[in-house]
Amino acid sequence: MGRWPGGTQERLQEAAIELFTERGYERTTVAEIATRAGLTERTFYNHFADKREVLFPEQDSFIAKVREAMGAAPAKQSPLDAVNAAFIAGSGWFDQRREAAQRRRHILDAHTELREREWAKLAALAEAITAALRTRGIPDPAATLTAAISVTAYQLAAARWLADPQYGTLGHHLHTSFEDLHRTARSW
Secondary structure, X not given: OOOOOOOHHHHHHHHHHHHHHHHOOOOOOHHHHHHHOOOOHHHHHHHOOOXXXXXXXXXXXXXXXXXXXXXXXXXXXXXXXXXXXXXXXXXXXXXXXXXXXXXXXXXXXXXHXXXXXXXXXXXXXHHHHHHHHHHOOOOOOHHHHHHHHHXXXXXXXXXXXXXXXXXXXXXXXXXXXXXHHHHHHHHO
């Protein structure tokens, strides 16, 4: 049996989003988040380094899965297609959490320090993609440029997904963003 009950991170994130929405990010403490989730402050810190991190659950796991999917991609697949396929492979997890993602987005947009943390997470994603592309034999600066463009395409897809009144999947929006990228590149 595990040390903590299943779903602990999800409970903490849900409690944090509720409290940040109700009281504001600055006026919410880690102790209040833990209490709302029915857990202890120590349990919070067993899962998250600080209050900001509760808004970025599973980020390290997501990056590892993208890197793994890129490593498993067919050698003849283009670098952009390999990155897109890696993103799409993990998109179902996000689709299941769309409402929380929308509320999270509102919180991030309202706080500069949280956007800075998000940018750091996106930079880590770009670094992982760059490393995976180098492993595939793509030299720099092409690997770095492809990773940066791919992360931007990912951000645009996520924004479209969150704003989509038809509730299209993140995978659909990723496909669309990368198609836009291909189309633009061909027109140059």
